[in-house]
Amino acid sequence: MNIIESIQNGVIKGIKALYGADIVADQVTMNSTRKEFEGDYTVVAFPFTRIARKKPGQIAEELGEYLVREVEAIESYNVIKGFLNLSLSDAFWRAFLGEMYQDEAYGKHAPNGQKVMVEFSSPNTNKPLHLGHIRNILLGWSTSRIMEAAGYEVFRVQVVNDRGIAICKSMLAWQKYGQGATPESAGEKGDHFVGDYYVLFEKKLQEEYKAWQQTGPAREIFEQQSENGQSEEAFFKAFKNTYFNEYSRLGAEAKEMLLQWEAGKEETISLWKQMNAWVYQGFDETYRRLGVEFDKLYFESDTYLLGKDAIQKGLDNGIFYKKEDGSVWIGLTDAGLDHKLVLRSDGTSVYITQDIGTAQKRYQDFGVDKMVYVVADEQNYHFQALFEILKRLGEPYADGLYHLSYGMVNLPTGKMKSREGTVVDADDLIAEVVEEARANTVERDTISGLTKEQQEEVIRQIAMAALKFFIIKVQPRKRMVFDPKESVDLQGQTGPYVQNAYVRVQSVLRKGGEQDLSPAAGYRKLEPQEKEMLNMIYSFPGLIQLAAQEYDPSGIANFCYDLAKAYHRFYHDHSILNAPTAEARAFRLQLSRAVANVLHQGMNLLGIEMPERM
RNA sequence: GGCUCCGUAGCUUAAUUGGAUAGAGCACCUGACUACGGAUCAGGAGGUUCCAGGUUCGAAUCCUGGCGGAGUCACCA
Secondary structure, X not given: OOHHHHHHHHHHHHHHHHHOOOOOHHHOOEEEOOOOOOOOEEEEOHHHHHHHOOOHHHHHHHHHHHHHHHOOOEEEEEEEOOEEEEEEOHHHHXXXXXXXXXXXXXXXXXXXXXXXXXXOOOOEOOOOOEHHHHHHHHHHHHHHHXXXXXXXXXXXXXXXXXXXXXXXXXXXXXHHHOOOOOHHHHOOOHHHHHHHHHHHHHHHHHHHHHHHHOOHHHHHHHHHHOOOOOOHHHHHHHOHHHHHHHXXXXXXXHHHHHHHHHHOOHHHHHHXXXXXXXXXXXXXXXXXXXXXXXXXXXXXXXXXXXXXXXXHHHHHOOOOEEOOOOOEEEEOHHHOOOEEEEEOOOOOEOHHHHHHHHHHHHHHHHOOOEEEEEEEHHHHHHHHHHHHHHHHOOOOOHHHEEEEEEOOEEEOOEOOOHHHOOOOEHHHHHHHHHHHHHHHHHHHOOOOOOOHHXXXXXXXXXXXXXXXXXXXXXXXXXXXXXXXXXXXXXOOOOHHHHHHHHHHHHHHHHHHOOOOOHHHHHOOOOOHHHHHHHHHHHHHHHHHHHHXXXXXXXXXXXXXXXXXXXXXXXXXXXXXXXXXXXXHHHHHHHXXXXXXXXXXXXXXXXXXXXXXXX
């Protein structure tokens, strides 16, 4: 039993003994004592006033006295305004530290027998990854690590949107203008290479469209269809989709290509395979740089026809209904949603059809209890509908579905817009933070003793820590403003700040770590700062559990920062290797190792590596 | 317009899920040990937690009503 439960139990017994009332653990409000007061844990006495019919201060006094008597680890107490502050004995903290400081699995929970699938990234294959994907990937990765640490067996997957009109545009542009070029011949990463043809297609289409706008038929359409006072520019902007679908030669060719793909025409398929292969090489490279990997990839080209059986089954059960035109719908108004189309009148499927089928397939593949979808918040409604439908279909995993929704990433200048060229490319961004880290490292000249390769590795670790921490520390649901200048900061509330605390410990240990640390058992009178850190470390396992429950890694990031900060302060205020006594020295070495250990674990859950020197 | 989410210092954000004097970082100003790594530490200044009510011993947090922003309401994905 941990100390928090012990205290809660103590309070429950105390209330019974002192006032004869029965309460449950939930009614005991408890938290770590704020650092401006003396104590380790605080029990709030206000809720008991009704039960005890006494003033909170008096209750706190009586309860404090009881707890000191009955709970071994509690040594003393003080009461301030109805808050009962409890101090644990030095012996308790010493024992705790001695037990955990070299336990590298500290904080991890035993397997809970449950399986969870986390889907993240899920890119389109017509262009490279950008900043939005980075947030998605980091959230997905860290959440999956946290769930692992919380005891789940985790499967990481992505759905690759490898088919459709978008990739056909790239294919067509390459076919028409590429002259057989390859990423190798162009000296370019495959995903960028293919993305360039997508952009080229859009450019050619725009040229074609502009020219068309001057022709007689276009003038006529404008005259007839434009609304009163609508400018020519505004009209044609709105008309673009229609133009693409009904008038454009390039549009017709792209659509023709999609039809050929669906018909399985050999030449088209092989071109499609070639272009996608290039893209995957590029993606793999970016994933490698980000340090993430997947257990399985689902390709939309395999799954886009799934789900129709489920629709039929739902029709038979009366969950769905058919309109006269043959389209199939589900009414979700009683769940606060709307009516939703699940099958077109021509019998083809829509996005949600495919998602239903894919969910079922995943369950067949892995038998998971939970599925987490990391997808931006613009799809909130879609997932509400999807989950509701799966529930009505009676899927066994329906209660374990979770949409990890996150806010879109904006720049200080506003939204990212591909048309305006303001999209922050993932590879460019990574290169930028690496450059920044390199410049700083060279200036400090702290690792020039390492080999060139080792130096590069450290620089990469620092850079990625800056970028990842900057993104993960923000709660997922908040939309975030990403200032590239701040993301490469290496000081203050940043990843490198946390790394630095770890590096400091390593430095101390190199100079005096191999000694016998058993004298730590004789250390008396712990410093408040020492207790503060131990208290934080003590809370770490619970924090992992909470982060897993809430699907929110930001708390872990903030915890790591707080712990690093506490250590930096302690390091400044107290000597470790030159501590006043051998006991203090041994204790502080243990504590340093404990802090480093927990920082390493915590950052690792976020996908952030810790260098030994920096 | 309906629904959902967000609104905290100039900027980026936290607050143990209803607890004590709202805590950090950046930027700005001032300092720090002849010592274990200065990517550090300390101090200063900066707040009507969007506004108005309500519930409560206690509200940034919950409820109601506004204001502002974002997203979504396709036989698109």
